[in-house]
Amino acid sequence: MLTLKALAERFGLPYRGDPGTPVHGIGTLANAGPGQLAFLANGKYAGQLADTKASVVVLSEAEADACPCACLISANPYTSFALISVLFDDGDDLPTGVHPTAVIAASAAVAPGARIGPYTVVGERAVIAAGAQLHAHTHVGTDCVVGEDCVLMPKVTLVKRVRLGRRVRVHSGAVLGADGFGIAFHDGHWTKIAQLGGVAIGDDCEIGANTTIDRGAIEDTVLENDVRLDNQIQIGHNVRIGAHTAIAGCVAVAGSTRIGRWCLIGGAAGIVGHIEIGDRITVGAMSLVTHSLREPGEYASGTPIQPKGEWRRNAARFARLDAMARELNTLKKSRD
Amino acid sequence: MLTLKALAERFGLPYRGDPGTPVHGIGTLANAGPGQLAFLANGKYAGQLADTKASVVVLSEAEADACPCACLISANPYTSFALISVLFDDGDDLPTGVHPTAVIAASAAVAPGARIGPYTVVGERAVIAAGAQLHAHTHVGTDCVVGEDCVLMPKVTLVKRVRLGRRVRVHSGAVLGADGFGIAFHDGHWTKIAQLGGVAIGDDCEIGANTTIDRGAIEDTVLENDVRLDNQIQIGHNVRIGAHTAIAGCVAVAGSTRIGRWCLIGGAAGIVGHIEIGDRITVGAMSLVTHSLREPGEYASGTPIQPKGEWRRNAARFARLDAMARELNTLKKSRD
Amino acid sequence: MLTLKALAERFGLPYRGDPGTPVHGIGTLANAGPGQLAFLANGKYAGQLADTKASVVVLSEAEADACPCACLISANPYTSFALISVLFDDGDDLPTGVHPTAVIAASAAVAPGARIGPYTVVGERAVIAAGAQLHAHTHVGTDCVVGEDCVLMPKVTLVKRVRLGRRVRVHSGAVLGADGFGIAFHDGHWTKIAQLGGVAIGDDCEIGANTTIDRGAIEDTVLENDVRLDNQIQIGHNVRIGAHTAIAGCVAVAGSTRIGRWCLIGGAAGIVGHIEIGDRITVGAMSLVTHSLREPGEYASGTPIQPKGEWRRNAARFARLDAMARELNTLKKSRD
Known part of the structure; x- marks a missing residue:
């Protein structure tokens, strides 16, 4: 006591x-x-x-x-x-050792002291370090590495070439290392671009339930140390997220974007691809970031929540805001 | 016939x-x-x-x-x-009984008359009531309760301390009871806050595919009776949702927010944390609710969809709307 | 070499x-x-x-x-x-044949030459064509068809009445054929509408990780050939998506909407139900489409990302934009 x-x-x-x-x-x-x-x-x-x-x-x-x-x-x-x-916290540790139902490839290396739950699958050349826990139904695919003291909760999937540092915690339903969304139009249809990179996750990261982090097209998708991702976040291929950045649920980050250190990204925000967000930047909930942001500080977009009738009238005016601004300019000039 | x-x-x-x-x-x-x-x-x-x-x-x-x-x-x-x-409806009932591949903890209680599919895992002290169906690959974790006549579709995960009432239907890929997103900055890095609460779901609720409902930090995350959630919804820790409320797909509700009864939340709307939404409130698709709403009625935010050239000109004007309003006020005063 | x-x-x-x-x-x-x-x-x-x-x-x-x-x-x-x-690409093919842990219904038909991984479940009357690969933990439910040379990555779920054409690639965690969100209010509570349709996916489609495609209420939800969906997309029941359309991550499409051919839908966009989007239409990231769009071209909605202080002032003005427009009109009239 x-x-x-x-x-x-x-x-x-x-x-x-x-x-x-x-x-x-x-x-x-x-x-x-x-x-x-x-x-x-x-x-x-x-x-x-x-x-x-x-x-x-x-x-x-x-x-x-x-x-x-x-x-x-x-x-x-x-x-x-x-x-x-x-x-x-009452914890929820698996017993040490490998559950008899686990299917582990002959070329995989599982450290003594790892804990492997029922119906897990560990693929070719995968490495599971000491102290790591793979809860039930987890899948650690080809060429993946699970570092010391990582915890993979039930039904986590590491598809391919995913390397987790130490003490990484991944929640149920998260999918790391799926193909990035790379397609090119060719001869009347889409052709797929092979996704030859991997995913590299630093130490002490946490990845929320049903979050997805695609593997890179050529190089890796990277999370530096101590990055914290909530649930249902989508991280596109070749994104890089700086150390100590925390991202709330349902955020979407498109491919090849770089996010700095100590950033806070609000829930359901969107960040387009191929841009750079500097260090110590806060993005408001449901904001859309369409260009690089370099100056530290808080950013936001969107309009206020209103009773629907009011909102509808205001939104209708927005649809001709440019015309309204030009009318205002004309009035100003006529007064001068 | x-x-x-x-x-x-x-x-x-x-x-x-x-x-x-x-x-x-x-x-x-x-x-x-x-x-x-x-x-x-x-x-x-x-x-x-x-x-x-x-x-x-x-x-x-x-x-x-x-x-x-x-x-x-x-x-x-x-x-x-x-x-x-x-x-x-042709139904899709499992045969009564426990599939021989199910892994059931010795301390779990499975009622006769429950139906347990292949490759399911039932954890310590979990309770499965009569008439409940656990389809293939479902995971019912430590201290979870599945009430009478519940249906857990393939690959549902109840992580920990999740209690379902009667006749609850949970669709594939949903994750209930994962850790809430609780972190505090300490000594240059994030430290995790233990999530000691659970999830309590009332009777007759439906939870869509790949939806996530986190367990509470201290007390429970609660859905009252007859709450209906579509797919890919994120419910943060300690949220409470009133009876008969229906929420469309991809909505995000941040932690500790309370939503009343008979509400209708439109698809992909966002609701920030620590606010209260009263009874009989309708929120439009993709609206962001940033403060409490108490008066029943419909609410919305956002701007209309437009051809991109027009939209770009209007959006550029929005970026200096405050200046425009001040110019208008100056003109009004100069006229008076 | x-x-x-x-x-x-x-x-x-x-x-x-x-x-x-x-x-x-x-x-x-x-x-x-x-x-x-x-x-x-x-x-x-x-x-x-x-x-x-x-x-x-x-x-x-x-x-x-x-x-x-x-x-x-x-x-x-x-x-x-x-x-x-x-x-x-180094590929990741399963060995030909059926893993001994697969649970396959007696009425299912698995072609010689299919590749079925560990802990897969194949339901009643399901058909798996030659060359198809079902990776670990996939679930192919009742009355589903997996066409020639399809690849289902680990933990894909086809719930019921899902038919995939040839060479379809479905990524981990995707759920196809879950119940559409059909409910009607009756006698003080919600009553469920049986979802009697299926999902029909054309040849050469790709479905991203944790994406959900609900089955139709009466008729099928349809993706024509060569549709490309990124991760965490939600497709409601009875949606129809035309050939060669590509949709970026986290998009939500509500029920019964039709999207044409050669469309490009930006990430995290929302499309309401029961509307029609014509061919060759591009929708910007995080835009909300609230009515049918027929003219080919680019469309967008939303407001620019700004430093929070500026944004807050502009957003406050938006909340009374209609009043501002009426004031402007009054000024114009008084000048004339």
Whole structure:
């Protein structure tokens, strides 16, 4: 059983309250009960502090006086909560060893200490490093490498020439290394361009459920270290994403685009192909990026959500906005 | 063999024509042939009625005189057609029992009368109720519950702590209960927040192919009863969706947002996190909802589709719309 | 080992340089080394030609004089490169025959010469033609047909009544033939409309990873020959897509819409249901098509990406654009 004092010491945080307060789980400010730890990081929820039934709250010094129970004080309560939360994760480790139903190619190399679940398939010349976990129904195709301590959740597919660094976590349904979308029109029909590259994923990346990352046409599609992708993201062939960039769900990045480091891409945004996005750039949800962005900062596109009648009238005006601007210019000139 | 009279009695609908008219299948107004039943619910297709070769048409009383064949008269032909259509579904039931290739954890509980297909995996402490069907390659992870008469189509994945009510239908490739996208920046890199909640799905929900519903960070992600999700939808952690809400394909809902009852969300719309959408709200296709909406009604955002040259000129003007508005104000003032 | 001369003869291209120049692989202009062939098709990369270390470059006649190494001259270097690229693909063919773990229904017909991988499932009355490849974990459901020389990559799912022509290539995670999203409101809750149609895919189509194509409600959802779909596309029930149309990733097409031949649909575009898009129409990335488009040409919608502060001011003005237009009209009248 963890106690307030044990948590305070482990994470180097000052605390208030009975050092022996037991903490056996996590709850929200609104619904936590005795023995649970909650956190307050978003001012929006500050009103819930007074009535919390949590035993311990992680919060900033400014909120500590208003806390009705024991607390841990942090300059960054959200991050402190993140670090504490993993102590309460029950994990889901496979047993060490290879499930008897796994189909592993003779030329594949599986390290002792890897954990391979039922109905997994490991292809020719694939390498599975020590500590890696392949959950049920995962497919590690030809010439793929799964680095140390990677976790492939059920039904992950690495198609071909996909190399994962260490501690990469890939969620169910993700497909890495499928053919990039390369076609050329020839003689009245489409002809396919062979996709001869691979996918290279750095250390500590996370890839969300049903996300797709195509392999490169000639060279590799690359994610540098510590890139975090949410669910249902599409990364086209030969894209390169810089270290520490985080991308929210349903974003589409077209081929050969480069995204810098420490970028934050909002949900369902689109980024066209063959452009460059610099470091420390934030793109708003559902924005479409049609040209390179080099200056750090926040960018957005789109129009506000409105009641449909209002929106329809405004949208109709947009359709002749250029004419309207020219009329305005004429008026200005006539006045001058 | 069904007859006109049998259908009329079963669904309480008046009819015209020979009561013994046989009905052995369903067709469209334009292409149905003898023995087939068609329906007319959308005025757009009324012109096809005169030439239909169907044996029976389901339609409103107002259209009955124009019908060249037997008909069933309904105040709501679309709904009556829906109810009739299921009589012609050939189903696709698995045989009762557990396929010998299924891998079922010792601590899981599978009810007699459940149907478990080939290459399914059922994890620790999972519960499969009577009448539930797990088609091939489904994965029911640790601490998941599949309620009575649920159908999990091939390759559905319930990752962890997912509880389905009764009669829930989940389509192929859907992933429920993957880690929510919770990360915090710490010491120069991202640190993961453990996702300790689950997913709770009410009775009679339907979840489309390749849709993803993440499990909650602390509490559960919730779908109330009779929620209908199309394909490729992304539901972030701790979202709550009210009963009878229907969401079209490719919609993205970010974390901790609440959507009310009887809402209709159009295809590929986006809804940001931590907001509230009230009951009976309709959101247009590809609209982005950036703040809470409380008043029932229809909402939309975006600009009209236009020939690219026109669009480009209008979009360029949008980029300085604020300046244009200020110029207009200056002109107005100078006139006053 | 291929040589410059062998390639020139095989593809009918003039060349410059030593005919015996060996070519053992493909590289980019910037990074190719000795023995590798590169191409120059996009003017953007012309500056890389002078310093290329490739042994052979495929390029247009106009660029040939500037080429520092041997070259193949083509009126369409991109297409010539496409045709050459496939010579360097290492393929990934399964061995002929049926893997012992495949579960094949007694009523299914598998041609001699088909290749069936591990943990595949083939349902009742399904037909697998000669030369077809079903990679690991594929599911070919009831009444499906896989034509000659089709390739189903790992974890493809054909749910029900899906018929593929010849040489169709379907990528991992794609789901074809799931229930269309057909529901009708009845008596306080949603009732499901049986989805009685199928999916018919023509010859030479390609379907991207995690793409979904629903089966029709009554008639089939149809892709004509040589349709090319990228990843994570959603095709609703009863959509029809004309021959040679190519659709980029993350596009959503709602039910019963018809798209013509030789169309190009940009990434993440949305197309509402029950409309018609004619032949030779190009739709811009992330555009929303809300009505039928008949005139060939390019179409787009949306607003430009901008720094967030500027965008916010412009978007606020959009929200009252109609009022602004009326003010402008008043000013015009008062001047006249």
